[in-house]
Amino acid sequence: MQKGPVYDIVIHNGTVLTVNGAFDILNKGVVCIADGSLKRIEERTPNQPLPPARHVIDARGGIIMPGLVNTHTHAAMSLFRGLADDLPLTSWLNDYIFKAEARWLNPESVYAGTLLSCAEMLLSGTTTFCDGYFFEDAVAEAVQESGMRAILGQGIVDFPAPGVPDPKKNVAEAARFIETWRGKTPLISPGLFCHSPYTCSEGTLKEARKVADEAGSLFQIHVAETQKEVKEIEQRQGANPVQYLDRIGVLNAGTLLVHAIWVNEGDIACMARHGVGVSVATESEMKLASGVAPIPEFLKKGLAVGIGTDGSASNNNLDMFQEMDTAAKLHKVTTGDPTVLDARQVLTLATRSGAKAIGLGKQIGSLEAGKKADLIIIDTHKPHLTPLYDPVSHLVYAASGSDVRDVIIDGRLVVQDRALLTFNLEPVVEYVADLARRIAS
């Protein structure tokens, strides 16, 4: 028996992808967890006894890696998954989604839709997500029940919105949300989500920025998503969306720009200067034909880029493995260069870089001693993951969310052998299925 502390959890018999700065890979790794944090990550030498632990997990030759960080979701939109497809963004939003949201969103439905998405995310290896929606208190309650880590942004838009009938109170409502949830539970960081430069006035954006800064919260905003938006902002503001946001002083390091598809070189330099984070949502952006965000250019300028799924009404799932695969392949074919966005880069976007983009770079995103114990174990005993020359290649190009076996968040086992341990999914599925029958009819 080895001397030293007794760990809460020790994981062994797997290949550890640390996704640290050196991208260290430990072929026979041991990961030791106590008090919610990673304490030791090391290669096991032959015949070395395992450190003492209350719970020992055998990865059975699989892959042990950081939990995936989904940097852009509207979790409760699972309620509208598949309600309307193959439509332009404006028609999809105005004719279907906004109408369904206005009629069917309430704290109860948002709570259920979010829990459903939490189940989907947990079972596909996402441990942290960054959300923006309405009734965000209900989202926070669902996140608490699920055991996930999340950054939650109360939605802000200058027209009557679900739960915020008076747009004059939109920023105040976000401030109240932040105040309610700040410091309440270590897994939830409250913030706000301004819908876009075309649906929020300059005054709203500035006020929201002030609230976010005073609380030390993340300021999220959809920006430069479509060419239409760029034209509209140029006409209204005499500047493109990024230039406009820069001019009114709302860009700083506590900012997440979502989509950022139609940006030019000057915009990217400006984004880098302010140290903003960026979230791309490749599959949703493809499905809505919005365009291709210049990820390789973002990375050249040193921006912290994360991968998001967007809501499952425009994707239509929350599988970050598929998102990695598609992002890597899309940029190869659109640049004509198959070496662009290689597997390691893409895996880094979905973990360490994404964590940094949403302001959690010091806590999560890689397996390093001192960071929070957010990790997943991949079962590689599958025909589509055989043989195994390179675990990183498999994760990006061959795996899918259903290959995730175990999930640990903040040192707590929340998925074991693909069973969800934190809440009972069945009543949630029944509630959502029943609601969908009413929405459809």
Place this chain on the structure above:
Amino acid sequence: MQKGPVYDIVIHNGTVLTVNGAFDILNKGVVCIADGSLKRIEERTPNQPLPPARHVIDARGGIIMPGLVNTHTHAAMSLFRGLADDLPLTSWLNDYIFKAEARWLNPESVYAGTLLSCAEMLLSGTTTFCDGYFFEDAVAEAVQESGMRAILGQGIVDFPAPGVPDPKKNVAEAARFIETWRGKTPLISPGLFCHSPYTCSEGTLKEARKVADEAGSLFQIHVAETQKEVKEIEQRQGANPVQYLDRIGVLNAGTLLVHAIWVNEGDIACMARHGVGVSVATESEMKLASGVAPIPEFLKKGLAVGIGTDGSASNNNLDMFQEMDTAAKLHKVTTGDPTVLDARQVLTLATRSGAKAIGLGKQIGSLEAGKKADLIIIDTHKPHLTPLYDPVSHLVYAASGSDVRDVIIDGRLVVQDRALLTFNLEPVVEYVADLARRIAS
């Protein structure tokens, strides 16, 4: 008890996607199978007793649909999955794949690699695949063991190839393969696969065409895959690849053109005139940065287009659900039109249209009385498939291969509750893993 025949299998309690010409969807469908064929597909009225059957399958509210048709694979290339990624096509082929093939391919390894891929395809809902490789007898033996339906093309190339050291004998070897397997088993249709217009001479192509026509076999060929190929053929032949193949008389209805990315309007008209089938392999073509095949233009001209995965060394899996999703999304974003390639069209490509492209349109590809009983059942009791407004949307945009529960081919249950019934996968996985360790070292 209802009068009438006793069926071999009756499936009930599911939504039946027929993918017939009218795209009929039966919400409470019953599918009756006897003698390997579909006998009745109909809506079940309330309280109607089930037809008598030896085996009744409860789809438990899931989706019953035609088995997927993978129109382009090199199944045994699973041996090299993840061996080399993020490389240009020529370097990937010349520096890695051709070398590994020359050294490691033999009937035993091709048999094992193919069986591994058959397991992967079956467990992800593919019931028929169209293959091209070397040692194709070993491929046929693996297919027989797996219970799959396949069109198998013995590879033809004008340099020494695995199993065909003397290129002068390449067409003769393909003819021998066809002769050996023609009529041997109803599930295997032997044919040939000319690698490309740049690796096969005019004489070889013409000879191969003659052999295929005499046997009534499919003539497959990679064509117009890269801009480099087009330039090379234009220089050598004074015509682009499709024009060249047309001029030398090798295009007819018994032809499958694979990739067909760099084709112009005249080429597409020529392809339509000859009634050739086309197979696109979107994910592989993206990963190798080859380009985007003009599927919408093919469809406008009435071409039979199928979806293929290509080999898993360039994809890196054989999941046709992911392939459908990516194809739909890629064409939306590259055309800027989110209505392009809608979910129904894409599902049709992966089933009925793909079957037609490889010459099996009368036997398989849809659930219609008289066709072969090749079908799959999707388990929709998953968070990522909840709620369900539109089964077609879910199949294309939300599902993945791991949602397939049961698979029936030629009236035989080959996958039940995700367990493979036809062969023991474990020794295959062990053999391939062991071989990969030697390849890697």
